[in-house]
Amino acid sequence: MIEEKLYPFDEIEKKWQAYWRENKLFTVDEQNWKNKYYCLMMFPYPSAALHVGHGRNYIIGDVVARYKMMRGFNVLTPMGFDAFGLPAENAAIKGGIPPKVSTLNNIATMKRQLDQWGVEYDWSRVVISCLPDYYKWTQWIFLKLYEKGLAYKKKAFVNWCPSCKTVLANEQVVNGTCERCSTQTTQKDLEQWFFRITHYADRLLSDLDKLTEWPERVKTMQANWIGKSTGVEIDFKIDGLAEKLKCFTTRIDTIYGATFIALAPEHPFVDKIIEGAKDKAAISKVVQKMRNESKIERSQEEAAKEGVFTEKFVINPVNNKKIPVWIANYILMEYGTGAIMAVPAHDERDFEFAKLYKLPIEVVIDDPKSPLDAATMKEAYVGEGIMANSGKFNGIDSQTAIKKIGDFFEENKWGKRATQYRLRDWLISRQRYWGAPIPIVYCPKCGTVGVPEKDLPVLLPENVEFRPTGESPLKFAKDFVNTKCPKCGEPATRETDTMDTFVDSSWYYLRYITPKLTDRPFDTELVNKWLPVDQYIGGIEHAILHLLYSRFITKFFYDIKVTGFDEPFKNLFTQGMIIKDGAKMSKSKGNVVSPDKLIADYGADTVRLYTLFIGPPEKDAEWSDRGVEGAYKFLGRVWRLVEKGNALRATGNADEKLKKNIDDLKRKTHQTIKKVTDDLDGGFHFNTAISAIMELVNETYDVIALDPSGKKDIEVLKEAIESVVILLSPFVPHIGEEMWRALGKTDSMFKSKWPSYDKNAIVEKVVTIAIQINGKLRSKIEVSADMNNADLKAAVLSDPKIKNWIGEKAIRDLIIVPKKLVNVVL
RNA sequence: GCCGAAGUGGUGGAAUGGCAUACACGCUGGUCUCAAAAACCAGUAACCGUAAGGUUGUGUGGGUUCGACUCCCACCUUCGGCACCA
Numbered sequence: 006m007i008e009e010k011l012y013p014f015d016e017i018e019k020k021w022q023a024y025w026r027e028n029k030l031f032t033v034d035e036q037n038w039k040n041k042y043y044c045l046m047m048f049p050y051p052s053a054a055l056h057v058g059h060g061r062n063y064i065i066g067d068v069v070a071r072y073k074m075m076r077g078f079n080v081l082t083p084m085g086f087d088a089f090g091l092p093a094e095n096a097a098i099k100g101g102i103p104p105k106v107s108t109l110n111n112i113a114t115m116k117r118q119l120d121q122w123g124v125e126y127d128w129s130r131v132v133i134s135c136l137p138d139y140y141k142w143t144q145w146i147f148l149k150l151y152e153k154g155l156a157y158k159k160k161a162f163v164n165w166c167p168s169c170k171t172v173l174a175n176e177q178v179v180n181g182t183c184e185r186c187s188t189q190t191t192q193k194d195l196e197q198w199f200f201r202i203t204h205y206a207d208r209l210l211s212d213l214d215k216l217t218e219w220p221e222r223v224k225t226m227q228a229n230w231i232g233k234s235t236g237v238e239i240d241f242k243i244d245g246l247a248e249k250l251k252c253f254t255t256r257i258d259t260i261y262g263a264t265f266i267a268l269a270p271e272h273p274f275v276d277k278i279i280e281g282a283k284d285k286a287a288i289s290k291v292v293q294k295m296r297n298e299s300k301i302e303r304s305q306e307e308a309a310k311e312g313v314f315t316e317k318f319v320i321n322p323v324n325n326k327k328i329p330v331w332i333a334n335y336i337l338m339e340y341g342t343g344a345i346m347a348v349p350a351h352d353e354r355d356f357e358f359a360k361l362y363k364l365p366i367e368v369v370i371d372d373p374k375s376p377l378d379a380a381t382m383k384e385a386y387v388g389e390g391i392m393a394n395s396g397k398f399n400g401i402d403s404q405t406a407i408k409k410i411g412d413f414f415e416e417n418k419w420g421k422r423a424t425q426y427r428l429r430d431w432l433i434s435r436q437r438y439w440g441a442p443i444p445i446v447y448c449p450k451c452g453t454v455g456v457p458e459k460d461l462p463v464l465l466p467e468n469v470e471f472r473p474t475g476e477s478p479l480k481f482a483k484d485f486v487n488t489k490c491p492k493c494g495e496p497a498t499r500e501t502d503t504m505d506t507f508v509d510s511s512w513y514y515l516r517y518i519t520p521k522l523t524d525r526p527f528d529t530e531l532v533n534k535w536l537p538v539d540q541y542i543g544g545i546e547h548a549i550l551h552l553l554y555s556r557f558i559t560k561f562f563y564d565i566k567v568t569g570f571d572e573p574f575k576n577l578f579t580q581g582m583i584i585k586d587g588a589k590m591s592k593s594k595g596n597v598v599s600p601d602k603l604i605a606d607y608g609a610d611t612v613r614l615y616t617l618f619i620g621p622p623e624k625d626a627e628w629s630d631r632g633v634e635g636a637y638k639f640l641g642r643v644w645r646l647v648e649k650g651n652a653l654r655a656t657g658n659a660d661e662k663l664k665k666n667i668d669d670l671k672r673k674t675h676q677t678i679k680k681v682t683d684d685l686d687g688g689f690h691f692n693t694a695i696s697a698i699m700e701l702v703n704e705t706y707d708v709i710a711l712d713p714s715g716k717k718d719i720e721v722l723k724e725a726i727e728s729v730v731i732l733l734s735p736f737v738p739h740i741g742e743e744m745w746r747a748l749g750k751t752d753s754m755f756k757s758k759w760p761s762y763d764k765n766a767i768v769e770k771v772v773t774i775a776i777q778i779n780g781k782l783r784s785k786i787e788v789s790a791d792m793n794n795a796d797l798k799a800a801v802l803s804d805p806k807i808k809n810w811i812g813e814k815a816i817r818d819l820i821i822v823p824k825k826l827v828n829v830v831l
Numbered sequence: 832g833c834c835g836a837a838g839u840g841g842u843g844g845a846a847u848g849g850c851a852u853a854c855a856c857g858c859u860g861g862u863c864u865c866a867a868a869a870a871c872c873a874g875u876a877a878c879c880g881u882a883a884g885g886u887u888g889u890g891u892g893g894g895u896u897c898g899a900c901u902c903c904c905a906c907c908u909u910c911g912g913c914a915c916c917a
Contacts, residue, residue, distance in 0.1 A: 006868095007868070007869070008867085008868050008869080009868060009869050009870095011869075011870095221835080221836090222835060222836065222911080222912080225834065225835055225912075225913095226834095226835085226911090226912055226913085228834095229833095229834070229835095229912060229913050229914095230912085230913080232913080232916065234916075234917085236917080252917085253916095253917065254917060255916095255917065256917080267917090308915075310915080333915095334915090335915045335917095336915085336917080337915075337916070337917090339916085340916045340917075341916070341917060342917095344917095345917045346917085347917085348917095352917070353832090353915085354915050354917080355917085357915090425916075425917085426916095427913090427916060545911085548912085549912090618843090618844095618854085618855075619843070619844090620843060620844060621844085624836095624837090625910090626843075626844095627842090627843070629842080629843070629856075631842090631856055631857070632842095632843070632855075632856060634856085635855055635856055635857095636855090638869085638870095639855085641869085641870090642870090645870090692843090692844075692845090692854085692855095693844095693845070693853090693854080695854080695855090696844090696845075696853070696854035696855075697853095697854080698854095699854055699855075700853080700854070703854090710871095773850080774850095775849075775850040776850095777849085777850085777897085777898070779897075779898085780849095780896095780897065780898040780899095781898095782850055785850070817897085818897060819897090820849090820897050820898075822849055822898095825849055825850085826849050826850070826898090828849080828897055828898060829897090830897045830898090
């Protein structure tokens with residue numbers, strides 16, 4: 006803890022925050038979209054208080070916004086709150102404070118924290134997703150999707166979190182546990198609303214290629230999640246039944262080695278297939294047992310394989326062989342067709358199952374390295390190879406066979422090529438109160454009816470009773486539930502489920518452009534001018550959920566022609582987490598660092614500078630209180646530098662030594678401008694940009710120390726100091742603005758231009774050449790930068806140390822790297 | 832198992848084929864002070880050496896190159912994603 010106040014940060018920070026707000030520095034006219042730059046930070050859920058880990062996101066965004074402003078862009082930086090969600094409702098159940106009240110309180114607290122950080126937004130555009138003027142349009146999106154058949158209700162096995170007492174989307178289940186509370190989820194067979202995101206699977210995958218400015222790892226995660234695979238869907242004739250059994254395979258090349266068929270226990274054909282079996286009762290029992298195993302049990306580690314023979318067979322179309330049909334617990338109904346052709350020789354799971362139930366194994370692809378023997382093989386051979394025991398395809402390589410056998414199937418109409426995705430439809434129903442009501446009415450006569458647009462919003466009732474059971478109060482709100490059918494006017498009931506909050510956040514960035522429109526969600530023309538977002542900044546934890554859903558909704562809007570772009574975010578930056586004591590900051594771990602005390606002790610600029618200097622912003626970083634003090638000391642040093650600079654008066658001429666130092670300082674100044682500009686433009690290299698400014702500060706001090714009486718070229722010193730202030734200002738805006746005025750400027754520094762460097766000034770006149778002997782550094786010489794190679798060679802060879810090293814040996818080669826290095830090869 | 836990222840002083844990190852450890856933290860010694868803080872000066876990879884200097888050194892082992900933290904191959908460790916996905 007540093008006791009002394011190194012500069013009056015408290016006065017300065019309050020003063021300039023008020024100034025920026027009064028002068029509406031961050032307020033944007035949406036009609037003025039020329040030279041626009043849309044800088045967006047993921048809007049937060051309004052929890053009780055922010056910590057320094059959250060701060061990183063907003064600080065980075067603020068730096069980018071201020072920098073782009075100084076580069077002459079018309080910068081839009083809005084902020085809002087993802088305000089629906091479970092914590093507020095749970096607090097209401099526990100403490101009795103209505104969710105709306107606690108949420109709006111938290112929003113006020115968070116806004117205050119953002120303000121004291123000096124993080125500025127165009128607050129005239131604030132979007133709060135839990136207010137009716139916003140969720141009206143969330144409901145409108147639901148209706149549009151419903152209209153186009155992309156929102157539908159179905160009964161399905163869904164993920165249920167017993168603690169949150171609601172269903173969850175697949176994306177919200179992590180390793181079989183709830184993403185929010187880490188409780189083990191269970192399966193429930195419920196009727197729920199879904200969005201047909203799978204219709205967009207292919208585009209969501211292939212358009213990842215358009216996102217050239219997105220981090221590779223985010224794109225990989227999305228691609229994995231969508232999980233595309235291509236193969237063949239085979240129609241197997243079932244012996245003794247009219248139906249054909251569809252099996253999907255990516256390995257049609259192994260079709261001759263299929264020795265059994267396996268169905269998921271939930272497969273719709275199961276009952277029909279075991280009908281009439283001799284052992285029907287026993288088979289049924291096994292099937293029941295497998296069905297009762299929850300999905301979690303099945304997917305945990307290496308669950309034991311189990312299955313039962315159905316006494317039925319299918320015909321393999323390629324060789325008319327009869328293949329036995331089994332029901333097996335390792336087949337998932339959710340993927341493919343819920344039935345597979347099993348090829349034990351070339352699939353590990355099938356191999357394991359075949360060994361367990363002593364089913365035949367037939368090698369149809371030979372390992373080119375060592376021949377395979379079905380009788381002795383210890384594991385399946387899943388690689389490529391040469392086709393064997395495969396009729397007319399014998400001898401060709403398996404890659405070619407995939408193509409040829411695919412053609413063969415399509416020619417004979419035994420099946421067709423097909424694509425499968427891992428992605429499931431987005432389950433959006435939630436059995437909770439604090440969310441946007443799903444705008445649907447159930448009428449005994451007309452069935453399921455969408456609420457007409459003119460009747461939106463379907464208001465969330467506020468006088469409701471929260472039950473300790475966690476059941477949604479909406480179910481018991483009679484005035485809400487009982488309504489009239491919009492079609493026939495007869496008594497009807499409302500849907501009492503609300504929407505997943507990820508629906509709210511899937512479109513908020515569009516609302517910021519025209520946040521106050523009451524007759525439309527947004528103005529298409531203006532949105533097309535301002536979007537896509539130029540820079541989106543947020544946490545990696547949203548790599549799949551929020552970013553995938555937003556891309557989906559954007560594509561849907563594009564298709565229904567309410568927007569003219571099909572990807573919402575051009576550049577994406579995902580910042581790393583701030584770690585404390587080896588763990589992510591969280592209240593439960595008790596390792597939260599609050600910004601409030603730090604800002605009180607050292608000021609917001611210090612916290613900002615340290616947060617940016619801590620390391621590359623995309624990487625996780627360990628928080629250190631010592632590091633904060635270092636940042637504070639540096640700002641004090643800069644503060645004193647400006648004071649010193651202002652006190653300097655030129656008195657007479659500088660001597661030679663001083664002249665050289667002044668030349669060096671001028672060069673350093675322009676090199677620093679270049680370095681900082683490149684670091685900000687070419688990625689977010691804040692940490693190295695700040696180090697470069699520190700170097701310039703150090704060098705400026707050195708020059709002043711050489712001659713404190715002031716016999717020097719004042720202009721160069723003033724330029725150096727002014728550059729330090731301006732280059733530093735996006736990072737530490739308050740002290741930046743204050744020092745800017747101290748240098749005699751009258752307008753806000755964020756209205757002034759970012760400096761450009763003089764190309765001639767950065768050129769080194771004298772360079773240090775490293776001299777290596779056989780690649781090892783042995784000496785260094787200083788030479789003029791324009792020295793020719795012949796002279797350089799002579800200079801190197803006359804260096805006494807080098808002479809000594811060479812001795813009597815012959816020089817075999819001499820490599821010259823201009824202005825850097827000479828390597829003498831002996 | 833598959834896919835991806837990473838591994839550099841006591842610490843955070845810098846350097847993407849050319850002087851490894853910039854910048855900062857910490858530490859050691861000094862100046863100032865009654866004292867502390869701040870500030871300023873000097874030092875700080877390891878080993879050998881009084882020193883000059885030398886040797887080693889970027890997870891490990893190989894390779895390419897005049898030259899490798901950087902490129903290639905194999906491996907180890909850590910983190911993240913996916914995973915009985917047919």
